[in-house]
Amino acid sequence: MLRGRTEPLGILVLSALIIDLHTHSFFSDGALIPSELVRRVGAAGYAAVAITDHADSSNLDHLVPRMVRVANDLNTVQSVRVIPGVELTHVPPELIPALVKKARDLGARLVVIHGETIVEPVAPGTNRAGLDAGADIIAHPGLLSVEDARLAAERGSFMELSARKGHSLTNGHVAKLALETGASMVLNSDGHAPGDFLSEALAPKIVQGAGLPPDAFVQLQSNARKLLDRLGYAL
């Protein structure tokens, strides 16, 4: 996760290049077209970003092929690795398995479930349905149960710490259960607009604010890198 660059005086500077696996473009409720989103996060020090717009059965087939196309284009000409994903959002738990499969069949490389945040009336059972369906990340899982945290550890799904207002209220709980059960965590911005994305200055503080040690951000970025490896996007 640490990558060196040589400064004019020959001093090796290690910088933490950010991986953020949950963002929104204006293909759902984000402010930016994917190309601008990628350009902005590149300027902010990102190594990789997943664009994971809100989806259900109404728009999945519209969204995913377009995100695959722009990710493929951008990945040939600039350095930020762009991963085409989706965030299945407020999909009733019974419908989640079929939509996870459909998203992957359409070409989504990363499937995020909009988990049971305490600031929205997400249907109970959404976290579990996402885990059972093999989703890659349960975003803002809210008051995650210990059973679901154990399942995440067993299945290799990642639990999200969120930089987003509201969703971040339960980061401390999520971090505690993840540590207890061995579930892997990632930090994502859930960014919708300029100003929402992660920065090298703030990201480690958000992780520390969840009750984790000062160096935990490095571990979480390493987890994100492992997930990228699994998806075929080695950095």
Ligand SMILES: [Zn+2]
């Ligand atoms: Zn949104």
Ligand SMILES: [Zn+2]
């Ligand atoms: Zn989101």
